[in-house]
Amino acid sequence: MDKRAEIEELRRKNSQERRKTRIRAAQRQGAFYAFTAVALGGMYWYAQGDLTPTSEYTQRASVVLEQAQKTMLREEVQSAVEPLTEGDLRKLDRQRGLVDALARRHVGFPMTGGAVDDLRVLQELIDNRALAVDQTFELQSLGVVLGDVLAEQFDLEWVIVDDRYGRSRALQYGSRDDVFFPVTMISKRYEKNIPVDIEELYRKVESEVAKLRRSGRG
Numbered sequence: 001m002d003k004r005a006e007i008e009e010l011r012r013k014n015s016q017e018r019r020k021t022r023i024r025a026a027q028r029q030g031a032f033y034a035f036t037a038v039a040l041g042g043m044y045w046y047a048q049g050d051l052t053p054t055s056e057y058t059q060r061a062s063v064v065l066e067q068a069q070k071t072m073l074r075e076e077v078q079s080a081v082e083p084l085t086e087g088d089l090r091k092l093d094r095q096r097g098l099v100d101a102l103a104r105r106h107v108g109f110p111m112t113g114g115a116v117d118d119l120r121v122l123q124e125l126i127d128n129r130a131l132a133v134d135q136t137f138e139l140q141s142l143g144v145v146l147g148d149v150l151a152e153q154f155d156l157e158w159v160i161v162d163d164r165y166g167r168s169r170a171l172q173y174g175s176r177d178d179v180f181f182p183v184t185m186i187s188k189r190y191e192k193n194i195p196v197d198i199e200e201l202y203r204k205v206e207s208e209v210a211k212l213r214r215s216g217r218g
Contacts (some may be wrong), residue, residue: 081170081179084159088160095140099144106124109121114148118145178212
């Protein structure tokens with residue numbers, strides 16, 4: 001089986017798995033709403049009886065609801081993680097080349113392809129307003145380079161997350177549900193004129209990866 005046939009077969013299997021996942025997600029959502037109705041109903045009858053729910057009851061209800069939400073989201077993402085296609089790889093390379101050209105023109109340095117020094121170059125491009133707020137593709141290209149640094153420094157891998165919101169490039173750590181989305185980390189802030197601190201973004205992911213490592217996930 002050649003490479004193209006392998007990719008098509010993988011897509012077919014992933015498509016089947018996503019259909020199964022959507023069914024499971026719908027079932028979980030139904031159970032979640034049922035539990036919510038029971039929890040709220042219990043609080044309602046407490047109120048009707050001129051009683052106050054105990055702190056233990058409300059705390060337990062809150063914890064169960066939160067855990068149910070996390071489980072639903074985690075399992076939905078887990079079954080939708082896919083390897084990059086040849087087209088995804090080409091797009092990443094195109095965006096890396098775009099940022100390298102920007103760096104040479106505006107900062108005077110080429111990108112290194114994953115070294116921490118690239119963070120400083122990204123920050124200079126942002127501080128110098130090398131891009132307009134409506135240049136979304138270019139801004140997301142900065143996110144790709146940020147992702148390359150994160151991948152290199154924290155042993156992450158580029159993957160595709162395919163869910164109800166569409167296909168998104170992400171970085172995966174260890175088990176399949178541990179993913180980060182660096183491509184839009186910069187663009188979402190820049191486009192809204194929110195200050196972008198590259199070092200801060202880097203440290204946040206570093207902190208999350210450290211938590212995963214301490215928990216033994218991977």
